Amino acid sequence: MNIQKSYGQENGLGKLYLVGTPIGNLEDMTFRAIRILGEVQWVAAEDTRQTRKLMTHFNIPARLVSYHEHNKHASGPELIRLLETGDSIALVSDAGLPAICDPGSELVKQAIEAGIDVIPIPGANAALSALIVSGLSTERFTFLGFLPRDKKSLLQELELLQPKKETLIFYESPHRIVKTLEAMLTVWNPERQVCLMREVTKKYEEAARGTIRECCDFLSEYEPKGEYCIIVEGSTASEMALTVEWWESYTIKAHVEHYELQGSDRKEAMKRAASDRQMPKRELYNFLHKEE
Structure with a gap:
């Protein structure tokens, strides 16, 4: 100590x-x-x-x-x-x-x-400066820095984050911001609220607030410039309900196998299944071990 x-x-x-x-x-x-x-x-x-x-x-x-x-x-x-x-x-x-x-x-x-x-x-601090002007909840939040560059890893990471209820904070470069938002649009509810904050404290400081879909449309019209902070609303009750529907009829073993069939290795598949079920990974591992 x-x-x-x-x-x-x-x-x-x-x-x-x-x-x-x-x-x-x-x-x-x-x-x-x-x-x-x-x-x-x-x-x-x-x-x-x-x-x-x-x-x-x-x-x-x-x-x-x-x-x-x-x-x-x-x-x-x-x-x-x-x-x-x-x-x-x-x-x-x-x-x-x-x-x-x-x-x-x-x-x-x-x-x-x-x-x-x-x-x-x-x-x-750029992350907290962006959070407090985002208009999104500041009661609970998670800072995640930069997301993976590889598309497969990016989508997997977003899937793991999908059920998180707290506000999420990311950093992103102007060269990757569009791809990152498009990935969010694919994995998450397009109506989630987002704040795109760029050039914090500088002359061209700008906050763009809207849904993921609206922010994607905004960046297709206006070229991204400067370093971005992305503040994203946590998972909503309606989104959580949709998430549960696809796996609730699965056994834990079938749930893990579903992700393995998608290309995840055993460890990653267990991690994703545990995240879906909001249960400790160790508990899921012990359950599978007993079944085997």
Whole structure:
């Protein structure tokens, strides 16, 4: 068990700060973020060129080091070594909060294992910014990042998510947004409510709200531009009823075999059947084992 008291205790080790940076509008930089970036010995950046522009704008004279997906295996241990010698490091991504959909999460794990305090410095976040203006429920939601690129994997993932009742949040590029929405149109109820939010906090910020079908039509008329957040309504009662109809007459074994015939391997078929039935995968596995 790991207990961290972020302040008031000195152990001779440095601290790893996760610093939120603007996602488009420089006015979203917080006073605290500017102070921390100016106090640490090192700033570990996903793109040092991008971060150098930010630091120059705010007159922050810290030393920059590179930490990204392609050098994390070499850079990560070196950053941990610096922290263990007493230097503090601020980790930043290109925009928004680090460690979300980027390799920063691995550095956080390594720091915790080394006994390093990891301290969040809150800032802008595209997913939550889009959620709160979507007009959809904010009581329960799931952030899923980027969906699979492969069409088969994409459709399978959407099928697994189909019964989820909470609001769903995705990131998507302008080059893939149409294909992703078309897949949602195929698997989910076309009347589900969606908010397409692009260029959050920037000059051309735009929120397009409507059904999945309406959003598909909208993007066929207006070329997608900028990075998107997709906020999707959770499964409705009518959609759940339609979902149940096709498999409720199946035994659990037949339910799993149905997905295997569609091309899923045994493990994936069990996962999908358990999701349909809203039962733990372990429980479904035990049931099948008893039958066999």
